[in-house]
Amino acid sequence: MRRQGYSRRMRLHILCLLLIGSSTGHAADSPKPPRPKNQDGIVKPTMADTIKLNVYADNWFVLYINGKQRVVDPIDFLPHNVVTVDILPEYPMTIAVMARDNANAQTGLEYGNHIGDGGFILKFSDGTVTNVKWKAKCYFKGPLNRDVANPTVEHTAIPANWFATDFDDRDWANATEYTEERVNPKEPYYQADFKGAQFIWSNDLDLDNTVLFRTRIEAPAGYKQRWNTKPEIDISQP
Numbered sequence: 001m002r003r004q005g006y007s008r009r010m011r012l013h014i015l016c017l018l019l020i021g022s023s024t025g026h027a028a029d030s031p032k033p034p035r036p037k038n039q040d041g042i043v044k045p046t047m048a049d050t051i052k053l054n055v056y057a058d059n060w061f062v063l064y065i066n067g068k069q070r071v072v073d074p075i076d077f078l079p080h081n082v083v084t085v086d087i088l089p090e091y092p093m094t095i096a097v098m099a100r101d102n103a104n105a106q107t108g109l110e111y112g113n114h115i116g117d118g119g120f121i122l123k124f125s126d127g128t129v130t131n132v133k134w135k136a137k138c139y140f141k142g143p144l145n146r147d148v149a150n151p152t153v154e155h156t157a158i159p160a161n162w163f164a165t166d167f168d169d170r171d172w173a174n175a176t177e178y179t180e181e182r183v184n185p186k187e188p189y190y191q192a193d194f195k196g197a198q199f200i201w202s203n204d205l206d207l208d209n210t211v212l213f214r215t216r217i218e219a220p221a222g223y224k225q226r227w228n229t230k231p232e233i234d235i236s237q238p
Contacts, residue, residue, distance in 0.1 A: 045227040050086040052125040054192045056185060057099050058118050064096040064163035068235060077102050080186035089126065091219035096163035096212070097122075099201075100140075103209035107151040108142025115146065117206045119183035120213065121199045128217050129197035136175035138202040140210035162212055169214045175200035 055061060055071065058080065063071040065087065075081050101118035102110045110116040123129045142153030161167050177198040182205065202208040 042229060043227045044229050045088055047086065049226060050088050053083075053085050053087050053122065054194060055083045055120075055122040056080070056189045056192070056194070057120050058183065058185070059100065059102040061097055061099045061120060063122075065093050066090055067094070067164050069163075080188060082188040082192045084192065087124070089124075089219075091217065091223065091225075093128075093217040094165040094214070095128075095217060096167075096214045098158075098162075099211050099213065101209045103140070103142070105140075105155075106153065108140075108144075108153045108207065108209055109148065109151055113148055115143065115148065115206050116209075117183070118201050118208065118211065119178060119185065119199045119205065120201060120211070121183075121185075121189075121194055121197050123194050123197040124217075126217075126220055127196075129194075130175070130200045130213075131198045132174050132177050132200070134175040134200055134213050134215040135169045135172040136200065136202045136211055136213050137169075137172045138204070138208035138211050141204070141208050143207070146207065158210075158212070162214075167214070172214070173203070175213060176203045176205075178205055 053071065055063065055073070057073055059078070060073045060076045061071075061083075062069065062073070070087060071083060071085055073081070073083055097120065099118060099120040101116050103116060104110065108115075121130050139156045139158050140153065143151035144154060159167065177200055180199065183199045185199075200213065202211045
């Protein structure tokens with residue numbers, strides 16, 4: 001009889017332990033209460049608000065959006081590369097790009113005595129792409145008349161505010177589109193999404209070595225900015 005009583009006590013003890021463990025487990029699995037909303041009404045952007053940007057340039061570029069420098073190609077010459085970044089859009093977006101082909105400033109040549117060629121293409125995941133609607137203007141040309149034996153060049157001063165939203169580009173020509181075969185991009189280009197985008201440059205892919213591009217992009221249909229925060233830092237200053 002004592003052995004049976006001891007067994008019953010043990011069974012009750014084990015049962016209590018199981019009930020305590022079960023209760024603790026359910027408490028841990030219960031849903032957490034929702035976080036209280038920010039009493040100041042601040043709504044911060046998240047990565048879900050960003051858009052993806054792919055850029056390929058032969059050979060180098062710097063890109064501004066609404067007057068702010070956003071992307072700089074980290075490789076100035078070779079190997080050819082694709083730059084992919086996340087951008088927080090602020091529509092309307094004035095996009096300004098300086099694209100530069102590899103060329104000696106005094107001769108316009110590369111590799112000593114060769115005439116190079118440029119090419120620029122980009123695509124935002126919101127559907128923005130390079131095409132003939134962009135504006136383009138050359139600021140460094142050469143070798144003039146394709147004269148490799150006695151090369152001369154032409155430099156035009158680049159306006160200080162060429163990337164500003166209020167810069168007047170109405171007298172610029174539209175960009176010229178070029179085929180993929182003409183630009184001959186290298187392998188990284190084929191690993192990125194450029195569907196729907198066109199290679200652009202000024203009207204001379206070979207002799208125009210520094211080209212500025214500009215365009216203005218409106219918000220996609222039905223788009224509404226979700227966040228209401230604005231940066232206090234001035235990234236134009238060191």
